[in-house]
Amino acid sequence: MAVQTYDYLLRDKHGKDYRDLAVYRAAGGYKAVLKAHQMGGEAIINEVKAASIRGRGGAGFPAGVKWGFVPKDTNKPKYLVVNADEGEPGTFKDNYFLSHDPHRLIEGCIITSMALDIHTAYIYVRGEFKRQIETVDKAIADAHKAGILGKNVLGTGYQLEVYTHSGAGAYICGEETALLESLEGKPGQPRLKPPFPAVVGAFGCPTLVNNVETIASVPVVIEHGGEWFHKLGVERDGGSRLIGISGHVKKPGLYEIGVGANMREVIYELAGGILEDRPLKAVIPGGSSCAVMTPEQIDAPMTLDGIRDAGSSFGTGGIIVMAEGTCMVKALQRLSHFYAHESCGQCTPCREGTGWMARIIDDIEAGRARQEDLDTLLEVADQIGGNTICALGDAASIPVQSFLQKFRAEFQAHIDHGGCPIEGPMPRGTRP
Amino acid sequence: MAQAFSPQADAEIEAILQRYPNRLAALIPTLWVAQREFGWLAEETMELVATRLDLPPAKVISTATFYTMFHKKPVGRYHVQVCKNISCYLRGSDEVTAAVKQKLGVAPGQTTADGNFTLEEVECLAACGRAPVVQVNADYHEWQTAESVVALLDRLAAGDTSGGV
Numbered sequence: 001m002a003v004q005t006y007d008y009l010l011r012d013k014h015g016k017d018y019r020d021l022a023v024y025r026a027a028g029g030y031k032a033v034l035k036a037h038q039m040g041g042e043a044i045i046n047e048v049k050a051a052s053i054r055g056r057g058g059a060g061f062p063a064g065v066k067w068g069f070v071p072k073d074t075n076k077p078k079y080l081v082v083n084a085d086e087g088e089p090g091t092f093k094d095n096y097f098l099s100h101d102p103h104r105l106i107e108g109c110i111i112t113s114m115a116l117d118i119h120t121a122y123i124y125v126r127g128e129f130k131r132q133i134e135t136v137d138k139a140i141a142d143a144h145k146a147g148i149l150g151k152n153v154l155g156t157g158y159q160l161e162v163y164t165h166s167g168a169g170a171y172i173c174g175e176e177t178a179l180l181e182s183l184e185g186k187p188g189q190p191r192l193k194p195p196f197p198a199v200v201g202a203f204g205c206p207t208l209v210n211n212v213e214t215i216a217s218v219p220v221v222i223e224h225g226g227e228w229f230h231k232l233g234v235e236r237d238g239g240s241r242l243i244g245i246s247g248h249v250k251k252p253g254l255y256e257i258g259v260g261a262n263m264r265e266v267i268y269e270l271a272g273g274i275l276e277d278r279p280l281k282a283v284i285p286g287g288s289s290c291a292v293m294t295p296e297q298i299d300a301p302m303t304l305d306g307i308r309d310a311g312s313s314f315g316t317g318g319i320i321v322m323a324e325g326t327c328m329v330k331a332l333q334r335l336s337h338f339y340a341h342e343s344c345g346q347c348t349p350c351r352e353g354t355g356w357m358a359r360i361i362d363d364i365e366a367g368r369a370r371q372e373d374l375d376t377l378l379e380v381a382d383q384i385g386g387n388t389i390c391a392l393g394d395a396a397s398i399p400v401q402s403f404l405q406k407f408r409a410e411f412q413a414h415i416d417h418g419g420c421p422i423e424g425p426m427p428r429g430t431r432p
Numbered sequence: 433m434a435q436a437f438s439p440q441a442d443a444e445i446e447a448i449l450q451r452y453p454n455r456l457a458a459l460i461p462t463l464w465v466a467q468r469e470f471g472w473l474a475e476e477t478m479e480l481v482a483t484r485l486d487l488p489p490a491k492v493i494s495t496a497t498f499y500t501m502f503h504k505k506p507v508g509r510y511h512v513q514v515c516k517n518i519s520c521y522l523r524g525s526d527e528v529t530a531a532v533k534q535k536l537g538v539a540p541g542q543t544t545a546d547g548n549f550t551l552e553e554v555e556c557l558a559a560c561g562r563a564p565v566v567q568v569n570a571d572y573h574e575w576q577t578a579e580s581v582v583a584l585l586d587r588l589a590a591g592d593t594s595g596g597v
Contacts, residue, residue, distance in 0.1 A: 077453075089517045089556040127464075127501045128557055130570035163451045168460055169501030171555065185459035185491075187498035203453050246519035246560035253561040288518060288556075318560065320518055334518045338555050344498075429523045429563075431575040 003257060003265045006232065006240045008220050009213070010256035011101060019135060021142045024103040030148055032222040036111040037156045039222075044115035048218065050226030052238030056093075057083055057174070057211030058287060058316045060237075060304040069198035070116050070206050079207040080113050080121035081183065081197075082215050085167050085174040087126055088287035089338060090318035093242040094212035096254055098125065098132035101216070102139035106162060108215035110153060111222055113160050116208060120161050123212075124179050127168040136164050171342035175390045176209040178344065189346045190390035213242060233259030237303040241317060245271040248278070248323035251432050257302065264298045267321060275427035278323040282406070286315020288335050289395030291402035292328075312402070327422040328407040329414055332399055333361045339396035347388040353380050354396045361400075364411060367419030374411055378404055435480050441469050445484060455485045459495055463502055472503035508543045508550035510588050510597060512536075513567040514581075516553040519560035524577070528564050529553060531578035535585050548589065571596035 011018060018024045036044050049064030070078060082105065086094040097105050109121045125133050140162050143149045151159050165183055167173050173182045177191035180202050201207020217239060221229045230238035237259045243266065246252045250272030257266065263285065267273070274280055280295045285302075291312040300310035307314040322331060340354040360377045363369040377400060385397035404411060413421045437445065448461045462481055463473065470477050473496050481496075482489040496502045514520075514529045529551075533539060536549050543550040559565045562574030566581055573584055573596070588597060 086558040087556055090519055090560050091556075092558045092560045095558050126558070127499070128554075128567060131572070161451075166461065166464060167501075168463070168499035170499050182460065183457060184454075185456035185495060187495055203457070244561050246563060247522040252563070284518075320522070320560075322522060326522065331518060331521070334516065334521050338517055341555060426522060426524075431562075 003255075003261050003270050005270070006256045006258065008224075008232075008240055008256065009104075009217060010096065010242055010254055012096070012254075018101045018103065019139065021103060021139070021146060024101075028223070029103055029219075030107055030154065032219040033107060033110050033114075033148075033154055034156070036114055036222050037154075037158065041115045041117060044111060044222065047221055047226040048115070051217075051221040051229040052226075052233070052236060053214060053217055053221070053229070054237055054304055055211055056213035056217070056241060056316070058088060058091075058289075060314060063210065063214050066198065066210070067112075067116060067208060069196065070208050071199065072117070074206055076205040077120065077203075078116060078118045079202045079205060080109060080116070080118045081176075081180065081202055081207055081209045082109065082121065082123040082212055083174060083176060083179055083209055084123050084125040084129070084132075084212045085171075085179060086129075086212070087171045087174050088289065088316050088318060089335065090244065090246055090284060090320040091287045091316040092244045092246070093254055093317065095129070095132065096242065097212050097216045098129060098136055102136045103143065104216045104219060105136070105212060106139055106143055106149070108218040109162050110149070110158075110160055111218050112208065112210070112215055114158055118208070119159050121163070122183060122202070123162065123164045124173070124183055125164055125166055126173075127166050130166075133164050133166055140164070170344070171338075172344045172390070172392060175392065178390065179209065180207065187344070189344045190392075192389055217241075234301070234303055237305065243302065243317040243319060245319045245321065247319075247321040248275045248326070248427050248429065249273065249321045250275060252429075253432075260301045260303050260306070263300050263302050263307070263319070266302065267298065267319065271319075271321070272432075274321065274323045275429050276323070278325060278427055280321070281324045281326055282322040282328065282331075284320040284322075284399075285312050287318040288320065288338065289391075289398055290315045291398050292406055294406050323427050325422070325424055325426050327365075327420055328403055328410050329361060329365045329420065330422075332403045333358070333365055335399045336361050336396065339392065343392060343396070347390075347393065349384045349387045350393040350396065353384040353393075356380050357396065357400055364414045365420060367414065367417070369415050371415060374404070374408075374415070435470060435474075435476055437465075437469060437480070437484065441465050442484075449485075455487060456491065458485055459487065459492065460499075463492075463496055467502060472506045506543070506547075508548050510549050510568050511552065512549055512585070513552045513554040513557075514576075515555070515557045515559075515563070515565045515567075517556040519556070520564040523563040525564040527578045528566065528576050528581050531581050532566075532585065535582050549585070569597045
């Protein structure tokens with residue numbers, strides 16, 4: 001059966017420039033704001049809960065529940081902070097909204113803010129996305145001029161300002177408390193939780209932090225109803241969502257699928273299968289920090305629970321596909337150097353351990369490793385995981401642990417061979 | 433002569449300050465303005481930012497040095513950044529980097545003698561579906577190959593920025 005795709009969120013095949021406010025509105029844009037305003041805060045939150053959206057940033061926490069943690073009665077200002085610090089290797093979906101559909105994100109910000117009585121929203125965008133920031137800034141300015149943002153949102157009397165805030169090159173700022181530190185002008189070093197941002201967030205005030213796609217889904221939920229959106233997915237994991245496929249497939253790119261589609265079909269049908277029709281070697285299902293999977297594991301429904309039961313995690317929905325001919329040591333080397341580079345340095349196990357792991361993997365690839373280094377590598381990974389303030393420590397350990405679990409023979413072969421035994425090139429991809 | 437913000441930059445910083453409940457939050461946006469004005473963040477520039485925002489210089493230095501995109505030394509007119517992370521690697525980013533190295537005669541982290549190009553290998557740029565990806569200044573160049581990146585460098589060296597830098 002063909003995988004069902006949708007175009008509620010991913011509207012790139014419409015042939016329309018939704019960055020243009022007039023085009024966006026002609027397609028029904030910003031109507032959900034008026035509907036939401038009539039519904040009122042409690043009803044909006046209930047609709048998002050009915051939609052059963054689980055956060056699209058990687059952790060998969062139910063969005064409606066997270067919204068419910070923001071206190072209603074407080075004399076402090078409350079903030080909405082949109083996490084647009086997309087940087088998990090293999091993940092490139094939020095880029096789509098920022099580049100091509102910025103008003104969707106702004107409309108989501110307005111409805112979310114109305115639900116929680118928030119009057120200031122910051123969109124924290126990774127620093128490399130300079131063009132995307134220009135695009136969103138223009139959309140904000142256009143919305144202001146049209147009376148969609150500012151002191152009187154679409155004549156409702158509701159007041160909201162939305163600002164972009166540029167990061168400056170630090171993967172760790174995608175972690176929500178590091179992001180808040182960075183928003184406040186400090187180095188992006190994660191905070192201890194609790195307190196959670198919903199209670200003590202930006203500037204010491206209650207703050208909702210949500211991923212771009214989560215917020216961009218909100219207008220669709222309000223327009224069509226939470227139950228309707230929920231049914232695009234499965235029980236406890238509702239809706240449609242964007243997935244990105246990269247690596248050795250014939251048609252890499254973004255696809256919008258109902259939550260629950262089968263991963264093998266997504267890879268072989270939507271993405272056209274493996275380059276040069278080579279056998280599949282490995283899949284990382286949801287961004288680089290998810291456990292690597294082997295071909296016999298991929299008959300799994302793409303839900304948070306389904307991928308977990310298959311032995312990995314859904315993460316951000318960024319699927320990285322590796323064909324036969326890929327050296328798993330070299331692949332892991334890229335990931336381990338990344339985490340070593342991005343460790344914020346706050347916790348000793350991560351600061352020291354990520355660099356140590358990367359150096360051992362360098363040794364294995366270069367043929368300098370000793371037999372006992374394989375055990376040392378695992379031991380270091382095991383001692384980082386769970387022993388750090390934030391999840392970067394686990395994110396660095398999981399690839400090492402899972403690559404060694406699934407492909408230990410290949411690591412062993414590097415040691416026995418005194419270097420890389422993989423012969424021949426990886427498959428060549430061309431622009432589809 | 434001591435560095436000073438242009439009137440335009442100064443007005444921009446004033447507008448930035450209005451967006452946040454405190455001055456420290458204006459720091460990263462102001463460092464971006466400073467980097468645009470002066471090209472990189474010399475110690476003198478960080479002190480200028482500290483004075484403008486009335487923040488201790490140590491705060492400014494602590495933040496400025498944490499983030500990789502704030503330059504602590506001058507960079508070339510074209511900052512060529514090749515993604516080396518997994519999705520780009522799988523689609524041949526090493527060949528792209530090798531082609532740039534050979535063409536420019538510099539290693540990652542170095543700038544050409546004429547000050548035109550700085551080469552850097554960077555981590556994931558979040559455009560993995562169109563890998564390999566090269567960012568030059570603000571612009572992304574996707575689906576790169578060893579041949580296409582050399583053509584891009586030739587175009588930029590000739591001063592042609594019509595297709596983005």
